[in-house]
Structures are given as C-alpha cells and as structure tokens.
Amino acid sequence: MNMMSESAVEKALDQKMSDASHKMIGKDVSVYYGEKRALFDVNLNVRENTVTALIGPSGCGKSTFLRCLNRMNDTIENCRVTGKITLDEDDIYDNNIDVVELRARVGMVFQKPNPFPKTIYENISYGPRIHGLSKNKADMDQIVEASLQRAGLWGEVKDRLHESGTGLSGGQQQRLCIARAIAVSPEVILMDEPCSALDPIATAKVEELIHELRANYTIVIVTHSMQQAARVSQRTAMFHLGQLVEENDTDKMFTNPDDQRTQDYIMGRFG
Amino acid sequence: MNTSLILLILAIIGVAGYVAGARYALALVGGISSKLHSRPGYYGSFVAVWAILPAVVILFVWLVASPMYISSSVRGAFPEEVKTQSQAEQGLSYGMITSIARGMNALTGDEIARIENNPVELRAALGAKGVALAGDPQPFMVKAAAKLNRMTFVSRILMTIVVLGASIGGGLFAYRQIAPRFRARNRVEKVVLGSLVVASSIAILTTVGIVASMLTEAAHFFTAIPAWEFFFGTVWDPRFAAAGSGGSEGQFGLIPLLLGTLYIGFVAMLFAVPIGLFSAIYMSEYASPKVRAVAKPLLEVLAGIPTIVYGFFALTTVGPFLRDISSQLNGLVTGDYANFIQAQSVLTAGFVMGIMLIPYVSSLSDDIITAVPRALRDGSLGLGATRSETIKKVVLPAALPGIVGALLMTASRAVGETMIVVLAAGVAARLQINPFEPMTTVTVKIVNQLTGDLEFTSPQTLVAFALGITLFAITLCLNIYALYIVRKYREQYE
Numbered sequence: 001m002n003m004m005s006e007s008a009v010e011k012a013l014d015q016k017m018s019d020a021s022h023k024m025i026g027k028d029v030s031v032y033y034g035e036k037r038a039l040f041d042v043n044l045n046v047r048e049n050t051v052t053a054l055i056g057p058s059g060c061g062k063s064t065f066l067r068c069l070n071r072m073n074d075t076i077e078n079c080r081v082t083g084k085i086t087l088d089e090d091d092i093y094d095n096n097i098d099v100v101e102l103r104a105r106v107g108m109v110f111q112k113p114n115p116f117p118k119t120i121y122e123n124i125s126y127g128p129r130i131h132g133l134s135k136n137k138a139d140m141d142q143i144v145e146a147s148l149q150r151a152g153l154w155g156e157v158k159d160r161l162h163e164s165g166t167g168l169s170g171g172q173q174q175r176l177c178i179a180r181a182i183a184v185s186p187e188v189i190l191m192d193e194p195c196s197a198l199d200p201i202a203t204a205k206v207e208e209l210i211h212e213l214r215a216n217y218t219i220v221i222v223t224h225s226m227q228q229a230a231r232v233s234q235r236t237a238m239f240h241l242g243q244l245v246e247e248n249d250t251d252k253m254f255t256n257p258d259d260q261r262t263q264d265y266i267m268g269r270f271g
Numbered sequence: 272m273n274t275s276l277i278l279l280i281l282a283i284i285g286v287a288g289y290v291a292g293a294r295y296a297l298a299l300v301g302g303i304s305s306k307l308h309s310r311p312g313y314y315g316s317f318v319a320v321w322a323i324l325p326a327v328v329i330l331f332v333w334l335v336a337s338p339m340y341i342s343s344s345v346r347g348a349f350p351e352e353v354k355t356q357s358q359a360e361q362g363l364s365y366g367m368i369t370s371i372a373r374g375m376n377a378l379t380g381d382e383i384a385r386i387e388n389n390p391v392e393l394r395a396a397l398g399a400k401g402v403a404l405a406g407d408p409q410p411f412m413v414k415a416a417a418k419l420n421r422m423t424f425v426s427r428i429l430m431t432i433v434v435l436g437a438s439i440g441g442g443l444f445a446y447r448q449i450a451p452r453f454r455a456r457n458r459v460e461k462v463v464l465g466s467l468v469v470a471s472s473i474a475i476l477t478t479v480g481i482v483a484s485m486l487t488e489a490a491h492f493f494t495a496i497p498a499w500e501f502f503f504g505t506v507w508d509p510r511f512a513a514a515g516s517g518g519s520e521g522q523f524g525l526i527p528l529l530l531g532t533l534y535i536g537f538v539a540m541l542f543a544v545p546i547g548l549f550s551a552i553y554m555s556e557y558a559s560p561k562v563r564a565v566a567k568p569l570l571e572v573l574a575g576i577p578t579i580v581y582g583f584f585a586l587t588t589v590g591p592f593l594r595d596i597s598s599q600l601n602g603l604v605t606g607d608y609a610n611f612i613q614a615q616s617v618l619t620a621g622f623v624m625g626i627m628l629i630p631y632v633s634s635l636s637d638d639i640i641t642a643v644p645r646a647l648r649d650g651s652l653g654l655g656a657t658r659s660e661t662i663k664k665v666v667l668p669a670a671l672p673g674i675v676g677a678l679l680m681t682a683s684r685a686v687g688e689t690m691i692v693v694l695a696a697g698v699a700a701r702l703q704i705n706p707f708e709p710m711t712t713v714t715v716k717i718v719n720q721l722t723g724d725l726e727f728t729s730p731q732t733l734v735a736f737a738l739g740i741t742l743f744a745i746t747l748c749l750n751i752y753a754l755y756i757v758r759k760y761r762e763q764y765e
Binding site: 070072075077100101102103104105107108109110112114115116117118126127130131177180181184 | 559560644646647648649650651652653654655656657660664665668669
C-alpha cells in the first residue's frame with residue numbers, strides 16, 4: 001500500500017490543499033472611501049498554511065482588501081467596510097471583536113520597511129511586551145532570538161542587537177519588520193508589496209523566507225510582480241477595478257486562467 | 272528736481288526699456304521667440320536693470336555723499352576764531368546755518384538783499400516765515416548759509432543730470448548688446464541672485480551691528496563696574512543719581528534678576544508644557560479633521576494676543592483672584608484671613624506667561640508629532656498596539672528630540688518676556704524663593720534703567736546694555752541648542 005506512485009502522492013497533496021480549511025473568509029466585502037467605492041462585493045477565502053497572492057493593476061483594490069483583513073482601514077478617515085470577514089469563524093467586524101486582539105492574530109508587513117527608531121532588540125520585543133507574552137527577561141531574549149532566527153536575520157544581527165534598527169540595510173530592515181510581526185505569534189501574516197522597495201538579492205531572501213514561513217503561518221501577499229506571485233504563492237487572486245476577477249491555484253492561474261482579463265494581465269496586455 | 276520725482280522718472284525709463292528691449296529682441300528674430308537664447312522678457316529685464324540699477328546706486332551715493340561734502344566745505348570757510356571753538360560749538364553754528372539756509376529759501380530776492388548786511392533783522396524776518404533761530408545770527412553765518420544754498424542747488428541739478436544720464440546711457444548700452452544668442456537670462460539671474468544675497472546680508476549685518484553696539488556699551492559699563500561684581504553680585508540697587516551729581520555708585524548684582532527670570536520662566540513652563548503637549552497630542556492624534564480645523568486656529572489666536580493684554584489680565588484678574596483665594600484658604604485653615612499670595616507674585620506672572628506660551632508649545636509640538644511618518648504608526652498599530660500605546664511608545668519617543676527643541680525655543684521666549692512680568696510680578700529685585708512673593712526679571716530692569724531722564728554715560732543706564740547682552744547670550748545658547756537637537760532629529764528620517 002505504501003508503494004503509491006508519485007503522481008498519486010502529488011494528487012493526494014493537491015487534494016489535501018484544496019480541502020485545506022479556510023482560515024479567513026471574505027463574503028461580499030465592499031469598501032467605500034467617502035463617496036467612492038473601492039471594492040465591489042469581493043468573495044475571497046484564504047486557506048490555512050497557504051500563501052495567497054493578490055495581483056492586479058495599480059488601484060485595483062488588492063491592498064484595500066488586504067487592509068480589511070486586519071482592519072487597518074479603520075485608521076483611514078471616511079473609510080467604510082461592508083460585508084463579512086471571518087477569522088476562524090469569528091466575524092472580525094463584529095462589535096465583540098477587539099481590533100487590538102485581531103491585529104495580534106493577523107500581523108502585517110508594509111510596503112516600505114518601517115522599523116521603529118529603536119534598537120533591533122526593542123523593535124522585536126515591542127509587540128510581545130505590549131501583549132504581555134513574556135514573563136521575564138530570559139523569556140523575552142528567547143522570543144527575540146526565535147523571531148530573528150525565523151526571519152533569517154539572527155546571524156546578521158546577533159552581535160548588534162542593541163544598535164538602532166534604522167541602521168540596517170533595506171532588505172535587513174524588511175526582514176526585521178517580518179521578525180517583528182512574527183514575534184507576536186500571529187496566525188495570519190499580511191504582506192503589502194513587501195519587496196517593492198528592495199533590490200533583487202534582498203527580494204530573493206524575503207521570498208525564501210515567505211516560503212519557509214508557510215509551514216507555520218497563513219500568508220496573504222500583495223504583489224505587483226507576476227514572477228513573485230508565481231514563485232511564492234499557491235493560490236492567486238486577480239483584482240481589477242475593485243472586483244475580484246478570478247481566484248485559482250497559482251499554477252493554473254499562470255498557465256491556463258479561466259478569465260480572459262487574467263490572461264491579458266498576465267501576458268502584459270494591460271496594467 | 273526732488274528725489275521721488277527722479278525715482279519716478281527712473282521707473283518710467285525702466286518700463287520703457289523693458290518694453291523696448293523685449294520688442295527689439297523679438298524683432299531681431301522675426302517674431303519667432305524660440306530662436307532667441309532667452310525668453311523675450313529677459314531681454315527686456317536686462318535693459319531695465321541696466322537702466323535702473325546703476326542710476327539708483329549713483330543716486331544714493333550722491334544723496335549720502337553730497338551733504339557731507341557741502342558740510343565740510345562750508346565748515347572749511349568758517350572764520351578762524353570759530354574754527355578754534357570746540358567741535359560741539361561748531362556743530363551748533365552749523366545747525367544754525369542750515370536753519371538760516373532753509374529760511375532764506377522762503378524769502379524773496381529783495382528781502383534777502385535787504386537782510387544780507389543786517390543779521391539782526393534776519394532773525395525777525397525768518398521768525399515771520401516760521402523758522403525760529405536759537406540766537407542772533409552772526410554775519411559769517413548768513414554768508415555761509417547763502418553758500419550752502421548755492422552748493423545744494425548746484426548739487427541737485429548735477430545729480431539730476433548725472434542720474435538720468437546714467438539711466439539712459441545704461442539702458443542704451445544694454446539695448447545695443449541685445450543679439451539673438453545673447454545670454455540675457457543668465458545676466459538677469461545673476462542680478463536676482465545678487466539682490467537675494469544683499470537681502471540676506473542686510474539681515475545678518477543688522478544682527479552683527481546690534482551685538483557690536485551692545486558689546487561696546489557693555490564694555491563701557493564694565494570699566495565703571497567690575498564684571499565680577501555685576502555677574503556675581505547678589506544685590507540690585509542701582510541708586511538713581513541726578514545727572515551730574517555723581518556720588519553714590521549703586522550696586523549692580525545680576526543674580527537676583529537672573530534668578531527671577533529663570534524662576535518665572537520655570538513656573539511658566541510648568542503651566543505651558545503639560546497643557547501644550549497634551550493639546551498637541553490631542554490635535555495631532557485624536558482630533559477629527561473638523562475639530563482640528565476649528566480648534567487649531569483658535570489655539571493659535573492665543574499667540575496673536577499682545578503680551579501687554581496678558582499683562583492686564585494678570586493685573587486685574589489673575590493677581591487679585593489668587594490673592595483672595597489664598598486669604599480664603601488661610602481663613603479656612605487657620606481662621607486668619609491674611610493672604611499669603613501677593614497680587615503681584617512669581618506665581619501670577621508664571622501662570623499668565625504659561626497661558627501665553629501654550630500655543631507655542633502646542634503648535635510646534637503638533638507639527639513635530641504630525642511629522643512622524645505614518646508608516647511608524649501603521650507598523651505599531653499593525654502589531655496590535657492600541658492607539659495610546661502607539662503614541663506613548665512609538666510616536667512620542669520618535670518626536671521627543673523635536674519636542675525638546677520646541678520647548679527650548681519656548682523657554683527662550685519666556686526668558687525674553689517683559690510686559691507680563693512688569694504688570695504681574697512687579698519691579699522689585701528680590702533674591703528669594705517663595706513663589707507667592709514678587710520678583711522681577713532682567714528685561715523689566717532694562718526697561719526700568721532706560722526710561723526717564725538719564726545721562727547716557729552713567730553706569731545706571733549703561734547697565735542696561737550689560738543686561739541686554741547677558742540675556743542675548745542666554746537666549747542665543749538656548750536657541751542654538753534647540754536647533755542642534757532639531758537638526759539631529761531630522762537626520763533620523765532622511
């Protein structure tokens with residue numbers, strides 16, 4: 001029985017992937033900035049332990065959708081969200097949900113590296129400290145080291161933990177921000193074009209990191225780079241003019257998409 | 272021709288030169304302006320600059336130099352016995368001559384002829400025309416006045432000719448230089464650059480001049496009173512002496528004034544900093560745009576109130592209120608209704624000055640807090656920090672150096688404040704630490720020493736300059752330190 005053919009194994013894995021439970025479910029999500037409607041009834045599910053890439057031309061609403069997932073849109077004036085988004089069956093826009101707790105479970109990495117003007121150590125320990133995740137100094141040291149290890153930054157910064165985080169290179173800063181997000185032990189990590197301000201080598205490192213993080217976290221990444229989406233993600237969602245055009249397995253999306261617009265966008269005909 | 276008329280004519284020549292230059296340049300290339308090196312306007316400006324600038328320079332030099340030349344040549348013609356007199360008396364004589372000269376311009380030809388040899392009648396005749404003379408004019412004065420008038424007249428005519436000549440000549444010179452490839456723009460921009468440099472050097476030179484004059488006067492003071500007595504003296508008692516009577520020297524101890532200044536400033540900051548900072552945090556982090564749009568200008572109106580008005584407020588409202596409240600409190604506790612806060616006290620002045628400083632603190636801090644990048648806030652909020660945690664742990668620490676800089680600038684304003692202190696804390700220079708008693712500051716004493724009829728050579732008045740330069744040094748240090756901190760802060764984000 002254990003002599004299952006390779007193709008059968010692949011098939012079983014794929015089967016498992018499609019059955020993977022949905023970590024977050026977006027149902028009829030619409031977003032308005034004042035009078036302007038930015039997102040139209042988007043239904044998109046995020047699978048657990050999967051990297052989901054959101055692609056589409058500028059202004060298509062993919063970042064807006066991403067920011068709905070941990071309610072970062074709340075910080076924008078005049079922004080209104082309708083529809084329903086759940087995280088493990090909890091409606092995150094429900095009044096009972098504390099937005100602070102939500103953001104601890106759904107972490108975020110931004111487009112531009114934004115380390116705090118504090119030391120590397122303080123950058124990592126910031127989150128755990130405000131959430132009271134450590135009992136003592138040794139505990140905190142442990143969290144900082146583990147987070148930096150996971151972000152693949154430990155080797156580069158272990159001797160300068162108490163130097164300013166803003167003194168690192170762009171790529172290191174971005175990995176520091178990822179480590180900072182990991183330190184709070186989130187379940188989902190949202191990444192808003194995390195590599196757009198980085199050079200190719202730093203980008204490669206961050207992509208590698210995303211790949212590794214998949215084992216423990218659910219990741220949603222917004223990217224402008226089709227290659228990046230193809231490289232790091234298992235599922236891809238294509239947005240256009242505030243609407244979800246298509247959501248599919250990444251492989252299928254890039255070889256044989258269902259929608260003509262996706263085809264055109266991926267072939268570089270617009271966007 | 273008078274000066275303003277000349278300036279008007281220069282302006283007309285300039286405008287004409289501009290139009291002519293621009294048209295000529297355009298005509299040279301047959302109306303296709305792209306063939307010119309510069310836009311046609313630059314050719315016009317080039318002509319206008321040449322027509323106006325040299326002429327105006329000549330005009331001003333002439334206006335400054337010609338009275339000096341005329342005066343020295345008139346004085347040179349004084350009789351020998353006058354020349355032996357002291358400089359001051361010669362000055363008086365010259366003053367009289369200018370009066371006579373002015374008066375003679377108002378007289379008719381015959382009157383002058385009649386008076387020429389009769390100085391006594393002259394005084395009466397001039398008096399009738401509204402020109403009063405200090406004493407009876409001497410014969411040489413009438414002659415000198417006539418000479419003065421003659422020379423002034425000639426000088427005016429010459430000036431008009433030379434200036435207008437220079438204007439037209441300059442304009443023509445520039446006009447003839449115009450050619451399609453002539454780089455008019457570069458020349459004009461050089462002139463603009465030059466005027467910018469002149470403007471900024473005027474500001475700098477004024478500062479240098481003020482400091483230099485304060486330093487020299489302060490040096491005079493320190494020849495009369497030893498510097499250590501001034502800087503370390505603990506008694507302020509300048510003892511005003513009537514001019515020329517000499518005698519009592521007085522004591523000029525800086526310490527009571529300096530401590531008063533710092534004490535009142537400290538109390539003011541004690542009120543202004545928390546209120547100002549909290550309002551800045553509210554404005555920048557919590558207020559909705561609508562509230563902010565209304566509240567911020569309202570708060571800044573406070574900064575526009577003249578400080579003397581705050582002074583009234585202190586004198587008529589806050590001072591008496593504090594005094595009465597203290598007597599009530601005392602009555603409640605001890606049964607004795609004696610007030611322990613004076614109406615004029617450090618507390619009154621500090622409180623009112625603190626209110627005056629609130630808008631400075633809040634406005635400057637607001638700008639600095641708003642300047643903290645949004646990315647930092649998002650980063651913190653994205654980690655699940657609450658708004659207040661974000662402000663306390665990320666925004667404020669990032670803004671702290673800038674805020675400290677703002678506070679130092681505010682402190683230097685508190686140190687320089689005068690009117691509130693005069694009205695709210697009194698003028699008594701006392702060395703004590705009770706905030707409920709009056710004290711006074713350096714600026715108040717400067718005003719005190721310089722008002723009234725005083726000779727300008729006595730230590731009593733010269734001490735004002737020593738005080739001034741001390742105050743200047745303090746505020747300068749505060750401002751430099753503030754700038755240093757603010758600059759250091761900026762580097763973090765750029």
